[in-house]
């Protein structure tokens with residue numbers, strides 16, 4: 562089932578198909594000991610770019626997931642498909658609209674055993690994803706936690722993703738969200754650019770996602786793997 566594919570993940574690298582990465586760097590990432598690679602990005606993601614990146618990652622054993630943000634770029638052959646549903650936007654196309662379009666077009670072909678929805682909360686107003694989706698990033702802690710309950714309890718989404726892409730988030734809030742979920746796995750992503758931040762996020766969330774620093778400072782990105790490995794999730 563789909564949950565088995567990610568329930569042990571603690572550290573994940575997220576690669577953007579719209580950004581270049583050379584073979585040596587990709588080799589270092591895929592051989593780093595990370596639990597998985599997610600392919601995903603907010604803009605400029607095309608079928609061709611996703612196919613190209615997948616075929617390069619497939620030289621390695623590391624599990625590879627596709628975060629489907631654009632129907633045109635839904636490429637077969639991944640171990641897991643993650644479908645974001647943005648919970649903190651009034652623009653319903655990002656919550657259910659694009660998903661329904663996808664189901665109408667490809668409903669019979671979707672590999673349900675390897676497909677999971679992510680209840681997405683975008684919390685950095687400067688992030689490309691926030692601009693694109695019109696996310697309300699001004700939520701206070703109580704509102705964030707209400708969204709987490711909406712995802713975990715009411716909607717029973719298997720993953721809740723606190724997305725601070727581009728900035729390091731509020732770890733106290735992440736910890737509170739992790740404490741609240743009952744069946745969902747809590748993903749955290751945003752601004753992890755050194756081992757200390759990776760470790761703090763790993764204590765607060767079930768799974769930490771490392772993105773941008775891959776392109777800015779590969780050595781620091783690689784160091785986050787061990788930092789997460791050395792950190793226990795701190796149950797509260």
Ligand code: 1GP
Nearest residue numbers: 726727750751752772773
């Ligand atoms: C982006 O959550 C990921 O979707 C990781 O964020 O790029 O800031 O590391 P960063």
